Amino acid sequence: MENANAISYPIIFFENENRFRVIESKDFFLKIPFFDLLHEKYYHYYLFDNQGFIWKISSITSKTKKNLINYLLSKFLQKMVEIEAFFVKLGTYTLERLKNEIAISIQKDNFFTQYVEISEIRERLFKIESYQKLVKEIDFENENNIFNEDYIA
Secondary structure, three states: OEEHHHOOOOEEEEEEOOEEEEEOOHHHHOEEEHHHHHHOHHHHOEEEOOOOEEEEEEEEEOOOOOOHHHHHHHHHHOOEEEOEEEEEEEEEOOHHHHHHHHHHHHHOOHHHHOOOOHHHHHHHHHHOOOHHHHHHHHOOOOOOOOOOOOOOO
């Protein structure tokens, strides 16, 4: 088991089969909503780092007690709690495999295809030749990402 320092950032973080995001630093793994801590939903997530490794969250620890008061605070105030996340390395991946995972995710979520056809997004996606370029092109904070109808390669 490794902590978040062992992972090379930025990473592409898959929350489920139709949701992913770019995570720029380990800071993302320092606090989570208390409600998520209770439901242990993070254990199903996996991520691809920039060194070619696939990781999965193996455990999360927190000093915050799981009690009724904290539960109620999390429901009404979106209480965030400090955590320490630990990861297990699952193996390596190729850029083609990662692009396939992203393509499958895009296909399963109608949000991505509101303005651009899925075939056009897939074509743009599979032209990308490096991890760094891929991260830039799928990052929603980048105004010129592959989901934009005015995309310029």
